Amino acid sequence: MDGEFLRSILSGVPLPIVLVGQDERIHRLNPLAVKLFGSNMEGRHFLTVLRQPSIIDCLTDTLRRGVAHETRYSRKDHSQETLYRVVCTPVGDATRAGVMASFEDVTSIETAGQMRRDFVANVSHELRTPLTALIGFIDTLRGPARNDAAARDRFLITMEREAERMNRLVNDLLSLSQVETEERIRPTDLQDVPALVDSVCHNLRPLSDDMQVALEVIPNVTLPKVLGDGDQLRQVFVNLIENAMKYGRDGGRVTIAFEVINRDPILAGPAVAIIVKDYGPGIDSIHIHRLTERFYRADDHRSQQLGGTGLGLAIVKHILNRHRGRLKIESKVGEGSCFAVLLPQPPQAG
CATH class of the missing domain: 3.30.450.20 (PAS domain)
Incomplete structure (x- = not known):
């Protein structure tokens, strides 16, 4: 040869x-x-x-x-x-x-394997804390607090809270799995974005009243409809508005505004923006680029106190990927945070 x-x-x-x-x-x-x-x-x-x-x-x-x-x-x-x-x-x-x-x-294979191991470790960690608490309370109720009615009621309230936390985690994991499965399927239905936001805000009014946070939708010019999955877009707005109320409640109000963008450089075309802004403590810039990672929390203790699972923004990211959109995050410590959802406008019928 x-x-x-x-x-x-x-x-x-x-x-x-x-x-x-x-x-x-x-x-x-x-x-x-x-x-x-x-x-x-x-x-x-x-x-x-x-x-x-x-x-x-x-x-x-x-x-x-x-x-x-x-x-x-x-x-x-x-x-x-x-x-x-x-x-x-x-x-x-x-x-x-x-x-x-x-x-x-084999970089992609090794990376995927590491991501899978990290995901399993994170899920195990998130479940271990409430499970440990439940096991401890059950042992206490069977033993020292068996005949203590006041302690029993107090423990049952805490057990209910921990069970709800596990339930939220399981639901978010199922949601994340579903949106990842559908991520490559482009939505084909036209959606009225302001109407979706109004329905979400209507459902969240009782929560905003309980938290004493004013929820304000700022009207503006007529927004074009976008191609989207109505249920998934509602989930995006629920996650962002709930987060704004929970983490920005010190500011006392949350605003939702709309904007028509003639050309977004990243989406390479015209887009509509839905801007959710709070006036709370804000987020340090070192955290912003990691907020959409699974289980990442800028303030872990506060997030768990407020019932966060660390998956909400990861779900938002995958839904927007399916819609060929993007999430833009801006925040300054002491000045609140702004989460803008950018969705591409559908091509005009010729």
């Missing part, structure tokens, strides 16, 4: 491939490997190119024993790290033995 034919075969392999000879020098790199390691690497000792101990040991062992081995190789580019699964396979015969090392990018 001549060199040009071998080079053409390696060029067709959809993975970076490095051929190392018995002399421990690099004999061939396919174009993807050249892109990964650079040009002019052929003829160099593999130690000068593949400098990580794990892959050096793997190649050396394969050369000496003639048995395939597998390892991991990581490469950092600025702030990004790429992980590769490396398989070292012996090739050739007794007279021309060598090793073929293939590099498979």
